[in-house]
Amino acid sequence: MNDRSHLTTRAARAGAHVAPGTALPLVPALHQTTVYGYPDLASLHRVNNGEERGQAYYRFGHYNGQVLEQAVADLEGAPDAVTTASGMAAITGTVLALAETGDHVVADRNVYGGTRSLLETDLPRLGIHTTLVDGADLTEVGRALTPRTKLVLVEALTNPTVRVPDLPALSALAGHVGAKLVVDGTFVTPALLRPLDHGADLVWHSVPKYLGGHSAAMGGVVAGPRDLTARIRQSIIHLGATVGPFDAWMALLGLKTLGLRMQAHSQGATAVAEFLAAHPAVTHVNHPSRPDHPQAATAAKLYPDGTGGMLSFALAGGRPAVDQLISRLNQTIPLSPSLADVSTTMIHPATTTHKDLPREELDALGITDGLIRLSVGIEDPADLIAELGAALAP
Ligand SMILES: Cc1ncc(COP(=O)(O)O)c(C=O)c1O
Structure with a gap:
């Protein structure tokens, strides 16, 4: 093939085989691609079966999402994290993964309006019901818990009156009925408080807030133990709520400061x-x-x-x-x-x-x-x- 022949073929495959050098870029590269190419079936199967870290198709997870997941998991002191298209995707995926028809949720009535709307409007249609409480009132929380309570949802600091739930005490209460304490850490970030250190099972964030820091990138993330994040990852894949590579890349730049x-x-x-x-x-x-x-x-x-x-x-x-x-x-x-x-x-x-x-x-x-x-x-x-x-x- 000379330079002019088979142009359409060469154009369609342009750039596919240009390997980066051995040095790593100081800023992780942006992989703005929806799909990856594999040399053989065995290596694709290893990635798809989770035996090897890698990427296959955007919605199942991609490089920039994984870079952000690793960074947030590290900062939160969590074994794993899942990135999502928004904070609302993170909490929706979490609830769908961990609760089913007949289950019960206890939530602080001070949670973000979108979270409340999910709990009060969408989840009852799936047979998941919520009792709203004052998350800073341990007696009220204790009274609301039932043997079917799967989740206790609070924000580390509430909006707009900046109330402060006692996370270790809430964790102990939730533990009595086998419920998971899920904390929205958006207002505090791991720089000020790591909910998992105080007994929470999961922490989640709206990324365009402090985590990203610059209001330029959309996304969400939820961090916690692998048995829970694996289930949440599946529900995010089914919801099609994967973070975009560019947003994840931008969020990582913000996270550095x-x-x-x-x-x-x-x-x-x-x-x-x-x-x-x-x-x-x-x-x-x-x-x-x-x-x-x-x-x-x-x-x-x-x-x-x-x-x-x-x-x-x-x-x-x-x-x-x-x-x-x-x-x-x-x-x-x-x-x-x-x-x-x-x-x-x-x-x-x-x-x-x-x-x-x-x-x-x-x-x-x-x-x-x-x-x-x-x-x-x-x-x-x-x-x-x-x-x-x-x-x-x-
Ligand atoms: C505290 C808090 N949590 C969650 C969310 C929802 O996140 P997102 O807008 O990224 O879906 C918001 C949105 O403003 C928020 O303020």
């Missing part, structure tokens, strides 16, 4: 909470560093290095004051329907994340019309305090 970012988020939020607590326009601040926080003692025990960037505060002026604050801050601290970016963002929970809850429940959760949730970024806290101070001025 996790430790430094979480320190900065924690210090920034503590400083901003202190400033807001002393401000006359603010009636209340929810942050575990505040002495009036209902689980301040649990937080001090579980989070010696801080609790990340989440806090919320109530404005004396109610909803009109909220609107004024949002408009005054729109060039610096935007209203944003996500969180945990390196830049500070805010949200009004009563009309966004928690808008579907009835008024009585909003009141019980402390989500008033004047409440703002801040996701404090890694900016210089003095700048954030100056900007908030100017925006809160009469």
Whole structure:
């Protein structure tokens, strides 16, 4: 074949046999491919049977997903991890893998709205029913457990009032009925707390938050022992909810700065909470560093290095004051329907994340019309305090 002949054939096979050199790239390569080529049937069978690490077809798992899985498993102190297309895919795959018709779930009523909606809307149609509790109230959790309870679901820190469930105590309660404690670690990351060290069976994350850190990559991950992750991996393959290679690759880049970012988020939020607590326009601040926080003692025990960037505060002026604050801050601290970016963002929970809850429940959760949730970024806290101070001025 000369250079011009058989062009269509050579073009179709272009690049397939260019081996990388012996040196590894400092940043793992992006394998943006849905399928891999094999030299013989035996090696394909070994990978498909799980006897050898490798990749066959995107939906069954791929190189960049595996790189991220290994990194998260290592950071969480877990034997294994499964990456998924989103955080919701991670929790959906987990519940479908570990519960069946007739089983029961106990969940903190403060969990993320999407998780609650899965539990309250989709799972009852499969005959899996949930009792909602206050995850920080051990008596209420204990009362809700039954012999059919398979899962206890909580967030390590809740949104937006930053409550702190006592994970070792919850693990002991769940263990009495043989249920698995599954912790959403999105707000804390393994840089601040590794749920498995405190008795949890599984930990899961929404990757576009702190784990990825830059709001640019979508994904989810669940980490834990291999007997559980193997079942979850199967349900993710059936759901077709595999993370994209590019998202996994981007998330890994963000993960590299996790430790430094979480320190900065924690210090920034503590400083901003202190400033807001002393401000006359603010009636209340929810942050575990505040002495009036209902689980301040649990937080001090579980989070010696801080609790990340989440806090919320109530404005004396109610909803009109909220609107004024949002408009005054729109060039610096935007209203944003996500969180945990390196830049500070805010949200009004009563009309966004928690808008579907009835008024009585909003009141019980402390989500008033004047409440703002801040996701404090890694900016210089003095700048954030100056900007908030100017925006809160009469
Ligand atoms: C605490 C928490 N967990 C889980 C999720 C769901 O993750 P995802 O949006 O990646 O599906 C979110 C989304 O905002 C969240 O805030």
